[in-house]
Amino acid sequence: MAMPRLPDQEFETQDIMINMGPQHPSTHGVFRMVLTVDGEVVRDVVPYVGYMHRGAEKLCETMDYRQGIGYMDRTEYLANFNAELSYVMAVEQLMDIQVPERAQWIRMILCELNRISSHFMFTGAFGTDVGVFGTAFTYSFIQREIVQDLFEEITGDRLMYAYFRPGGLAWEVTDNFVERVREVLTQVKQGLKDVDGLMTANEIFIARTRGVGTISTEDAIDYGMSGPALRASGVDLDIRKTEPYLYYDQVDFDVPVGEHGDVYDRFLLRVEEIRQSIRIVEQCLERLRPGPILPERMPRMLRTPPGEVYIRTEAPRGEYGIYLVSKGGNRPYRLKIRSAGLSNLQALKEMTVGQYVADAVVILGSIDIVLCEVDR
Amino acid sequence: MNNELFGFEINVWFDALARVGIIVGFMTVTVMALIYIERKILARFQMRLGPTRTGPRGTLQSVADALKLVGKEDLRPRMADPWTFELAPYVVFVPIFLGFVILPFLLDWHVRILELGLLYFVAVSSVNIVGWVMAGWGSDNRYAMIGGLRAAAQGISYELPLVLALLAAAMLAGSLNLNTIVVAQAHIPYIVWQPLAFFIFFVAALAEMNRPPFDIPVGESEVVGGPFVEYSGIRWSMFFLAEYAALFILALIGASVFLGGWAWPLGEELGRWWQLVLVSAKAGGLIFLVFWVRASVPRLRIDQLMSYSWKVLLPLTFVQIVVNGAVLVYDWPDVVLLATGVVGLGFLFWVTDRAVRRPRPRPALVAQSEAAR
Amino acid sequence: MRGIAKSLLTTLSTFTRRPVTREYPDVHRPIPQRDRAFPLLLWDTEIDEPFCTGCHACERACPVECMTVLMKDNPNHTSQGGSSSRRKIIDKFWIDYARCMRCNICVEVCNFDAIAMNNTWQGHELSVYDRSDLVMDLQQLLAQHRAGDIKEWVAQ
Numbered sequence: 001m002a003m004p005r006l007p008d009q010e011f012e013t014q015d016i017m018i019n020m021g022p023q024h025p026s027t028h029g030v031f032r033m034v035l036t037v038d039g040e041v042v043r044d045v046v047p048y049v050g051y052m053h054r055g056a057e058k059l060c061e062t063m064d065y066r067q068g069i070g071y072m073d074r075t076e077y078l079a080n081f082n083a084e085l086s087y088v089m090a091v092e093q094l095m096d097i098q099v100p101e102r103a104q105w106i107r108m109i110l111c112e113l114n115r116i117s118s119h120f121m122f123t124g125a126f127g128t129d130v131g132v133f134g135t136a137f138t139y140s141f142i143q144r145e146i147v148q149d150l151f152e153e154i155t156g157d158r159l160m161y162a163y164f165r166p167g168g169l170a171w172e173v174t175d176n177f178v179e180r181v182r183e184v185l186t187q188v189k190q191g192l193k194d195v196d197g198l199m200t201a202n203e204i205f206i207a208r209t210r211g212v213g214t215i216s217t218e219d220a221i222d223y224g225m226s227g228p229a230l231r232a233s234g235v236d237l238d239i240r241k242t243e244p245y246l247y248y249d250q251v252d253f254d255v256p257v258g259e260h261g262d263v264y265d266r267f268l269l270r271v272e273e274i275r276q277s278i279r280i281v282e283q284c285l286e287r288l289r290p291g292p293i294l295p296e297r298m299p300r301m302l303r304t305p306p307g308e309v310y311i312r313t314e315a316p317r318g319e320y321g322i323y324l325v326s327k328g329g330n331r332p333y334r335l336k337i338r339s340a341g342l343s344n345l346q347a348l349k350e351m352t353v354g355q356y357v358a359d360a361v362v363i364l365g366s367i368d369i370v371l372c373e374v375d376r
Numbered sequence: 377m378n379n380e381l382f383g384f385e386i387n388v389w390f391d392a393l394a395r396v397g398i399i400v401g402f403m404t405v406t407v408m409a410l411i412y413i414e415r416k417i418l419a420r421f422q423m424r425l426g427p428t429r430t431g432p433r434g435t436l437q438s439v440a441d442a443l444k445l446v447g448k449e450d451l452r453p454r455m456a457d458p459w460t461f462e463l464a465p466y467v468v469f470v471p472i473f474l475g476f477v478i479l480p481f482l483l484d485w486h487v488r489i490l491e492l493g494l495l496y497f498v499a500v501s502s503v504n505i506v507g508w509v510m511a512g513w514g515s516d517n518r519y520a521m522i523g524g525l526r527a528a529a530q531g532i533s534y535e536l537p538l539v540l541a542l543l544a545a546a547m548l549a550g551s552l553n554l555n556t557i558v559v560a561q562a563h564i565p566y567i568v569w570q571p572l573a574f575f576i577f578f579v580a581a582l583a584e585m586n587r588p589p590f591d592i593p594v595g596e597s598e599v600v601g602g603p604f605v606e607y608s609g610i611r612w613s614m615f616f617l618a619e620y621a622a623l624f625i626l627a628l629i630g631a632s633v634f635l636g637g638w639a640w641p642l643g644e645e646l647g648r649w650w651q652l653v654l655v656s657a658k659a660g661g662l663i664f665l666v667f668w669v670r671a672s673v674p675r676l677r678i679d680q681l682m683s684y685s686w687k688v689l690l691p692l693t694f695v696q697i698v699v700n701g702a703v704l705v706y707d708w709p710d711v712v713l714l715a716t717g718v719v720g721l722g723f724l725f726w727v728t729d730r731a732v733r734r735p736r737p738r739p740a741l742v743a744q745s746e747a748a749r
Numbered sequence: 750m751r752g753i754a755k756s757l758l759t760t761l762s763t764f765t766r767r768p769v770t771r772e773y774p775d776v777h778r779p780i781p782q783r784d785r786a787f788p789l790l791l792w793d794t795e796i797d798e799p800f801c802t803g804c805h806a807c808e809r810a811c812p813v814e815c816m817t818v819l820m821k822d823n824p825n826h827t828s829q830g831g832s833s834s835r836r837k838i839i840d841k842f843w844i845d846y847a848r849c850m851r852c853n854i855c856v857e858v859c860n861f862d863a864i865a866m867n868n869t870w871q872g873h874e875l876s877v878y879d880r881s882d883l884v885m886d887l888q889q890l891l892a893q894h895r896a897g898d899i900k901e902w903v904a905q
Binding site: 198199 | 418422423424522526588591592599670674675676729731732
C-alpha cells in the first residue's frame with residue numbers, strides 16, 4: 001500500500017500524528033491511541049491505557065470477600081455477572097464450598113443473559129463505529145434495557161448487581177422468574193432479528209468490515225487473545241467447553257468459530273453467540289428446580305484457608321480470570337484479575353497498521369474492549 | 377431603474393435586497409423545519425420520540441437550537457489561519473444560497489428562471505468544496521485537515537456523476553431551462569425513461585450533501601466532525617444551514633428534473649396550490665428517502681467511495697448519455713431508453729453485490745491446516 | 750443491493766412500531782420492589798423511635814466507608830421509665846450518598862432490620878448542586894419511612 005513517490009526531490013510527504021482519544025467519541029471509554037498516518041493510511045499506532053486505573057485489585061485486598069464483590073462489578077461493567085462469577089468461584093474453591101444446584105442454574109441463566117446484553121452493547125457500539133447513525137445503537141439498547149429490567153427485578157440494580165455470593169446467591173429470585181425470562185427471550189429474539197436485518201447482509205457494512213483488521217491464528221494465540229476475538233481467527237477455544245464450570249457440560253450449545261480473523265467474522269460470531277446463549281438459557285429454564293440457594297451451613301464471616309487458586313471463566317469478551325492468594329483470614333493476600341480486554345488490545349497494532357484511519361476505529365470497536373476491565 | 381416585486385414598483389437595488397432577504401429568511405425557516413422533521417423521522421426509525429419538550433410536540437426545538445448557536449461564543453483556535461478560518465463558512469454558505477435562484481417551485485413562482493438554469497446550478501454549487509477545504513486547512517487541526525481533504529476528494533468525484541446524470545435528463549428535454557424540463561414531463565416523468573440516471577443522481581446527491589452513507593468528511597466516529605471540529609456558534613450553524621439548504625435544493629432539483637415537478641401528473645392548468653402540493657410531495661418524498669437511508673446504512677470508506685464513483689457510476693452515466701444521444705439522433709423508440717436504464721441498474725446492483733463477495737485473505741494457520749487436509 | 754434493501758425494510762418496519770421512549774420526568778417507570786437506590790433508616794412506629802441501635806455493624810461492613818454512626822443511651826428505655834426495650838439507640842447517623850456504592854451489604858449485616866434500601870423514585874432523583882448536600886443526616890434518613898412512603902424489602 002506504499003504511496004508512489006513523486007520524481008521531484010523537492011516534494012516531500014510527511015506522516016502526521018493524530019491523537020485519538022481519550023476524548024474521542026469512538027474509543028469506547030477513556031482510551032487513547034496515537035496514530036501515525038500517511039494520508040489516510042495508518043503507519044503506526046501506539047495505544048495508551050490506564051486512564052481508568054482505580055487499583056481494583058489492591059482495593060479488593062483491603063476488603064473481606066463479600067465486600068470485594070461490588071468491586072468485581074465495577075471492573076467489568078458490561079458483564080458484571082460473569083465477573084462476579086469468577087470471583088465467587090475462586091472463593092468457593094478456596095473454602096471448598098459446595099454450591100446448591102439451583103443456585104448454579106440461576107447463575108448460569110444470569111451469566112448467559114448478561115452475555116446477551118453485553119453482545120448487544122457490542123452490536124450497538126460497533127454499528128455506531130461503522131457509521132449507522134444511531135439505529136443499530138437504539139435497536140441494541142432496547143434489548144439491553146429489556147434484559148436490564150429483568151436484572152433489576154431480581155437483583156435490585158440495573159448495572160452493579162452484587163448478587164452472587166460465595167456459596168450461592170444473595171437472595172432468591174422473584175416468583176415469576178421463569179416466565180419473565182421466557183418473555184425476555186422472545187423479545188430478545190425479535191431484537192436480534194432487527195439488528196441482524198439491519199447490519200449483517202448490508203453491502204456497505206460488509207464492504208467496511210470484510211478483510212479488515214485481519215489477524216492470523218498464530219498471532220492471535222501469541223498475543224494471548226481470548227473470547228470471540230480469538231475464535232474469529234479460527235481457534236476453537238471456549239472455556240465453557242474445554243473446562244466446563246457451572247453446568248455447561250450438561251447443556252447443548254455450539255461454539256461458533258470464524259475462519260478469516262477479520263472484523264466481519266468477529267461481528268458474525270458475536271451475533272451467533274447471542275443465539276447460542278438464548279439456547280443455553282432455554283435449556284437451563286427446563287432444568288431449574290426449587291431448592292436452596294445457599295449451602296446449609298455458611299459461616300457468617302467468610303474466612304479462607306491459606307492457599308492459592310486461579311479460576312477462569314468465559315466472559316463475553318474472553319477469559320476472565322481471578323488469581324487469588326490467601327494467607328488465611330477474611331481477605332485476600334493477593335488478587336489478580338486477568339482481563340480479556342487487555343490481552344486482546346495488545347493485538348491492536350498488528351491489526352491496524354496498513355489499514356485506513358476509518359478502519360482503525362472499526363477494528364478497535366471489533367475487539368470490544370471495556371476500559372474498566374482493561375485498566376482495572 | 378425600477379422593478380416590480382409583489383405588485384410594488386421599487387428601485388432595483390432595494391428589489392435585490394428584498395429578494396435576498398426573502399431567500400435568506402425562507403431558507404432559514406426551511407432549514408429549521410427540515411432539522412426538526414429529520415429529528416422526528418430519524419427518531420421514529422429508531423423507535424424513539426425525538427424532540428418533545430420545546431414547544432408543542434417539540435416544534436420549537438430548532439428555534440431553541442438556533443438561538444443557542446447564535447448566542448454561543450465564536451471561538452477561533454490561536455494557531456488557526458484567521459482569514460481562511462473566518463471566511464470558510466461563507467464560502468460554503470453562499471454558493472448553496474445562490475442555488476436557490478433557479479428553483480422552479482411553481483409555474484410562475486421562482487426567483488429567476490435562467491435559460492441555462494441547470495448549468496448555473498451545477499457551476500455554482502460546486503464552489504462550496506473550496507469552503508470545506510478552507511475550513512479544514514484553516515482550523516489547524518489534523519482531524520479537520522483530513523476531513524477537508526476528504527471533502528475535496530469526495531466533492532470533486534461526485535460532481536461528475538451528478539452533472540452527467542442531470543445532463544442525461546436535460547438531453548431528453550433539449551433544454552437546460554428548468555421550467556422547460558418540467559413542462560416537458562407533463563405526461564411522463566423522466567424517472568420512467570431514465571431510472572439509471574435518477575439512481576445515480578440520487579447517490580451522487582447524497583455524496584454532494586455529505587449525507588450518509590457518504591458522510592465521510594464529517595464522519596462523527598472517525599474524524600469527529602471533520603472540517604467543523606474547531607467551529608462553534610454562528611459559524612458552525614452556517615455550515616449546518618448550508619448542509620440542509622443543499623438537501624432542500626437538491627430534493628427540489630431532483631423532483632423537477634426526474635419526477636416532473638409541478639407539471640406531472642395533473643398538468644399545468646391546475647391551480648397554484650395544487651401545484652405547490654405536488655412539488656412539496658415529490659421533494660418531500662425525496663427528502664424522506666434521504667432520511668431513511670441515513671437511518672439504515674453504515675458509512676463507506678474513502679477509497680471505496682472514490683472507486684465507486686470513478687469506476688462504476690461515471691462509466692454508467694457515460695453509457696446512458698451515449699444511448700440518449702443515439703436515441704435522439706436516430707429516432708429510436710423510447711423503450712430503448714427504459715431498457716438501458718433497467719439493464720444499467722441491474723448491472724450496477726450486480727457490481728455492488730460482486731464487490732462484497734470477493735474472497736478474503738485467511739489467516740496462515742487455518743489455510744495451512746486446510747492444505748494439509 | 751439486496752442487503753441494503755433489507756436494511757431499509759428493517760428500519761421501515763421499526764418506523765411503523767410504537768416508540769419505546771418513556772417521557773421520563775412526566776412519566777415515571779414503575780420500579781420493582783427490590784430496587785436498590787440508597788440506604789435508609791427505618792422507623793419503629795409501635796414505639797415511635799428508630800429501629801437502629803447504633804451498633805456499628807453496617808459501618809464496619811461498608812466497603813466504601815460512607816457511614817458514620819454514633820450511639821447513645823436510650824432515654825426511652827424501660828429502665829428510664831420509657832416504653833422501649835432498646836438499651837442503646839442511634840444518636841447521630843450520616844451516610845454520604847456520594848460515596849455509597851449501593852452494594853446492599855449494610856442491609857444484610859443489620860441485626861435489627863433497621864436499615865433498608867430505598868426503593869422509590871425519591872431515592873434516585875437526588876441531583877444537588879453541592880456534594881455536601883448528599884451527606885444525609887439522621888432526620889433525612891428516617892424521614893421517608895417515618896412518613897410511610899416506602900415499603901421496605903429486605904432479603905430473607
